Amino acid sequence: MAPVHTYIITMEKIDIKNLSLKELGRELRELGMPAYNARQIFEWLYKKHATDFEQMTNISKQFRTVLAERFSIPVLTMHKKQAGRDRTEKYQFMLGDGATIESVLIPMGKWYTLCVSTQVGCALGCTFCLTGIKGFKRNLTVSEITGQLAAVQAENPGVPVSHIVFMGMGEPFANEDATLGAIEILTSEEGYHYSNHRVTVSTAGLVPQIRRFIAESKANLAVSLNALYDDTRTALMPINATYPLGELMAALKDYHSHRRGRITFEYVMIKGVNDGIAHAIQLAKMLKHFPFKVNLIPFNEHRGTDYERPDEEDVRAFQTYLQNHTIACMVRTTHGEEIEAACGQLGGMTIAKEDVQ
Numbered sequence: 336m337a338p339v340h341t342y343i344i345t346m347e348k349i350d351i352k353n354l355s356l357k358e359l360g361r362e363l364r365e366l367g368m369p370a371y372n373a374r375q376i377f378e379w380l381y382k383k384h385a386t387d388f389e390q391m392t393n394i395s396k397q398f399r400t401v402l403a404e405r406f407s408i409p410v411l412t413m414h415k416k417q418a419g420r421d422r423t424e425k426y427q428f429m430l431g432d433g434a435t436i437e438s439v440l441i442p443m444g445k446w447y448t449l450c451v452s453t454q455v456g457c458a459l460g461c462t463f464c465l466t467g468i469k470g471f472k473r474n475l476t477v478s479e480i481t482g483q484l485a486a487v488q489a490e491n492p493g494v495p496v497s498h499i500v501f502m503g504m505g506e507p508f509a510n511e512d513a514t515l516g517a518i519e520i521l522t523s524e525e526g527y528h529y530s531n532h533r534v535t536v537s538t539a540g541l542v543p544q545i546r547r548f549i550a551e552s553k554a555n556l557a558v559s560l561n562a563l564y565d566d567t568r569t570a571l572m573p574i575n576a577t578y579p580l581g582e583l584m585a586a587l588k589d590y591h592s593h594r595r596g597r598i599t600f601e602y603v604m605i606k607g608v609n610d611g612i613a614h615a616i617q618l619a620k621m622l623k624h625f626p627f628k629v630n631l632i633p634f635n636e637h638r639g640t641d642y643e644r645p646d647e648e649d650v651r652a653f654q655t656y657l658q659n660h661t662i663a664c665m666v667r668t669t670h671g672e673e674i675e676a677a678c679g680q681l682g683g684m685t686i687a688k689e690d691v692q
């Protein structure tokens with residue numbers, strides 16, 4: 336008689352936090368579970384912060400066992416936490432494969448804004464940005480993006496995180512599926528239920544993805560403009576060679592014909608590069624046809640570049656010019672600069688000095 340071989344097939348468990356409500360419903364049907372369990376599970380995951388299927392007591396014991404065999408509920412491991420003088424906190428998380436990402440919790444009066452990462456590093460290579468200089472490792476999953484909120488809330492129970500901004504490490508639209516998936520979990524009634532106007536995605540200007548975002552999401556859009564002429568912008572942000580200013584502005588006009596919200600333009604001011612009054616005049620001209628606001632971000636110096644922070648009076652003069660021309664314009668105060676948690680400084684905890692010299 337021929338020998339009988341036993342093959343053990345081990346299936347890798349699915350990270351349940353990567354699934355939308357619809358996808359989870361489909362998975363449950365395949366497992367012979369009622370589709371309404373999907374809503375209950377979402378509630379356990381995103382409202383009651385369950386980390387184990389055994390906690391889901393309104394699901395039968397038998398199905399809880401089935402769920403635990405098929406799915407995992409990973410949580411991000413906090414590797415390091417640093418607090419700045421202004422109560423800004425930078426969190427470094429270690430992912431399953433050993434990669435690290437950073438999130439920043441920023442106090443805003445009695446509320447907090449959480450700045451989340453969407454990639455490990457960034458491939459767009461903006462010459463003023465530490466994350467860009469560090470290079471790209473990989474995209475984050477939906478679970479790793481929303482997991483930053485879960486982990487920060489677990490660390491600070493009761494702290495009201497009222498706004499989420501996709502302005503940490505990475506270019507959200509270079510990881511568009513996971514970014515849109517995470518926004519869905521953040522804003523859906525069954526998920527974290529944030530209102531769309533409390534969630535903002537910041538992009539370096541990936542035009543096809545901006546168009547997809549217009550069609551599929553109602554969250555806010557911020558665009559890192561940073562320069563007003565194609566040659567300067569391409570020198571600062573190489574992606575401008577692929578999507579030059581004319582194409583970017585055309586897509587943003589479409590954004591406005593589809594909805595009401597104002598676009599935020601981020602403008603990193605760099606000494607001697609884009610910080611003169613002539614630039615303020617050009618910026619006012621260029622944005623004439625939009626309802627928008629401008630966030631001026633004085634360049635945060637870091638070890639990776641020779642660019643310099645602008646003089647304070649130049650920042651003030653730039654802002655005053657815009658305000659005198661009825662343009663809503665804020666100077667983004669630097670949060671957590673001393674812990675390298677400010678814009679463009681993320682990645683600093685893991686970067687070796689010799690990597691950037």
Ligand code: SAH
Pocket residue numbers: 463464465501502503504505506507537538539558559561601602603632633634635636637678679680
């Ligand atoms: N990739 C997206 C979101 C992450 S960067 C984007 O580029 O929009 C978030 C913001 O930090 C961007 O507006 C970027 O222009 C800004 N930034 C990057 N490096 C900076 C630095 N060194 N100083 C000040 N702002 C910086």
Ligand code: SF4
Pocket residue numbers: 457458459460461464465466467468503504505506539559
């Ligand atoms: Fe990437 Fe944004 Fe940094 Fe540019 S500014 S390298 S797009 S993270």
